[in-house]
Amino acid sequence: MRGWTRLLLQRWQRISRAVSELRLEHSSGEDVDKLILDSLIEVLVSEASKVPLILLIKNVEKSIMGNFERYMKLERLEKADVKLVIIGSHTSDHHKDKGSSGSYHSNSKMGNNFTAFLDMSLLDHLSTRAEDYKPDGSKCSRMLAKLFPSKIYVQQPQDENMLLVWNRQLEQDTERLKAEANRQLLRIIMSTSNVECNDLSTINIQTHLLTHDMAEKVVGWGISHHLQHHVEPLHRNGKIVIKAESLEHSLAELQAIQRGSTQRKKTLKDVVCDNEFEKILLPEVIPPDEIRVTFDHIGALDNVKETLRELVMLPLQRPELFVKGQLTKPCRGLLLFGPPGTGKTMLAKAVATEAGANFINISMSTIASKWFGEAEKYVKAVFTLASKISPSVVFIDEVDSMLGRRGKDHEHSAMRKLKNEFMASWDGLRTREKERVIVLAATNRPFDLDEAVIRRFPRRLMIDVPDAENRAKILKVILSDEDLSPDFNMEEVAAAADGYSGSDLKNLCTTAAYIRIRELLEQEKKEMEKAKAQGVEKPAAPTGVTPYIRPISMADMRHAMEKVRSSVSSDAGIMGELQQWNEQYGEGGTRKKATLTYFM
Incomplete structure (x- = not known):
């Protein structure tokens, strides 16, 4: 009996492989589906006359109900004089049947007790284009009842212990089916690429189903990995033979890319806000893939770019390099100053893009409030939110308007409290060593900044007019x-x-x-005027032609x-003040004390 089953399966597998290859070689799927079903009926009629068979059709409502021709052929097969029982699995969508599934049985024509069981998994391919087909529930039920007169309802166990076992078995079956479906898809892709893998059965992809594009990437990367590690790869029947470890390596790469992409997408969508202030600020956050400004969009400033890569991007991308010692702690604040229009804001955006960090652009309009005390809460929410969605860049454009020198006669007490809260939250940020958050600020008037703010920017880069x-x-x-x-x-x-x-x-x-x-x-x-003067109507320009x-x-x-x-004129007073401030406080200045007019 086992010999009959083995021969039957071998014959069907040969037909399955041929049909799978034909499916990928031709874009017309209807002819291929017809060939699959005709081949199935041919095998069943031929073999079921010799030995009793059981045919299991999974998801019968998708595989059969979406096509009338398939339904009629299966109905004729049931009436054929063969020793065959057809079992179709069907999951009910009705609320009253929730948690249950049914098995439909056709009439039995068994002549003895020796039966071969044939699981027609290839029929799953027939439902690929029928997935969008949603037949009327009552009509579908009537057709299924006519084709499968006998029904067996499988209900969930009522006992809690048995229910746990039931759910565990369902999870195991789901993982097994996913793994088998993924292996089958990889097998089809490899067949069209003239590739074989002897130990493909050892690969278990149970977490999710691969798409066709994902499977192509896995096979392509697997071939590349195999060729990199085998100078003279093995060939068999004109096909390259690769090892499962190469496919597993490419799968690991694909999953790593998906995890990174998913994590980035979920960072803003699934962040849990502690208060209404964080909720209001959250829409102001720009993900790195939406900034669309890179260092390539900024001409010149090569020295500044290299400094930003070292001070800002490296701590955000490689935090493990800065965990040992105190002298290599990452810079938490960086000031970009210089004349207007020199690219300070673009540099900040490019840093966030290149480092893969979320970009939070704050200004007085973002955190100001007419209610007493709310501005300080907005400031605190900026840093708590930045911590949650790290790595992140907090950018303050025209920082002098927000963090200018305190103690001026016309300064309101609420503004002074806002500055104090900002610097206190900033200090709190600096005490958390593992936080991947950096504050970038830009200004045209650095000499208007408060001294305490300047101290919190350990690196100050002048972005001058280009030569x-x-x-x-x-x-x-x-x-x-x-x-x-x-x-x-x-x-x-x-x-x-x-x-x-x-x-x-x-x-x-x-x-x-x-x-x-x-x-x-x-x-x-x-x-047009010439044509009008000559009394000739000028033909209209053709639509869509540039x-x-x-x-x-x-x-x-x-x-x-x-x-x-x-x-900006080179003789303007602001240029002289910027140069003097750069000499005193900026990167690469002489640090010579100068008597500036704004200190008098």
Whole structure:
């Protein structure tokens, strides 16, 4: 009897493999499904006349009810003169039957007690496109009752101990079915890729079902891993033979990527807010994948980028490097100061993106409140929320407006309390060694900051107006996606734009680009007036066709420079004050004491 079962299974497996390969080679699935069902009936009619068989069809409501042809063929098979019992499993969706499942039995035609059991798992493929099919409940029940006149309802045990055993068995069955389905999908992908794996049965993926794209990645990465560790891989029948450990390695990589992606997605969605202030601030948080600003978007400032990578990004990405000793503790505060339009805010956003940190942009409008005492609670909520969603970057633009020098005659007591609470919460942050939170601030007037605030920024970087070399780098980034004429000279434009900041260069290029569009509109207007004068109606431009716009030329840039000037003059008083403050407090300054007008 075992011999008959083995031969039957071998024959069906050969047909299954052939059909699976055919399914992937052809996009038309209906013909393949018909071939699967015809092959199944052929095997059953041939073998059930020799030996009694039991055919189990899982999810019969999806596999059969979604297609009338399948239903009719199965009905004819039931009426055939063979020793066959068909069992279909069906899970009821009715509330009264919740927790129960049914098994439907066709008429028995057994002639003896020796029966071969055949689990037609390949029929699961028939339901891939029928998953969206949702037949009417009453109609589906009538059709199932006609096809399977005998019913057996499987109810949950009422005894608590038996129910625990029942649930445990269901979990084990679910894991087993998931693992088998994943192995079958990997087997199909490998078959189309001319790959074999002898010990595929040792791989157990029980946590979730693989999609087709995920399985392709697992197989592709597994092949790459195998070739990296085997210079002369084994080949059999024109197929490369890989080991299960290579597939397990690729599975581990896929799961690690999914865990990281899921963790990042769940960080903001599932964060538990302790109070209403955190709930109000939570929408202000920007995930790193939504900032979309990287260091590549910032031309020049290479030295500043390298410093930010070392001081900010490295502690956020590799906190284990800073756990030993006191001298290597990560920097918790960094100040970016300099003239307007030099890229301070873009640098802060790029740091958060490159480090994979959440970005919290706060300002006076974010934390101010008309109710007495609420501003301090908002400040405290900023740091508690940043701690929960770490790694995170708390960015304060125009920090001088929030944390300016205390003790001024016109300063309100509520503002003084807000500053005190901010610095107290900041100190509390610094006492937690494992917190991956950093405060970045930007200002055009660092000399207006309170001395206690300056102390809490141990590193202070001046972002100055770019020189000619850096202006050329910025122009290359700004004009990277634009069409430039052959006579365009980036270095000549950079040299002519002396004193321009990064923002000024962006405005300059935008103005030059609009000159071409203005010329095109003027040309169209003249053609329309000419056609109108001749009494001819000018045909409308075809819809969806982009008109030709000439490349940007040097003449455009020269014309734009006449309109766009530098926003900050090198002779302005603020530039001198910034240079003096940088000498006294900034990164790389001489630290020579200078008598500044604002200290008098």
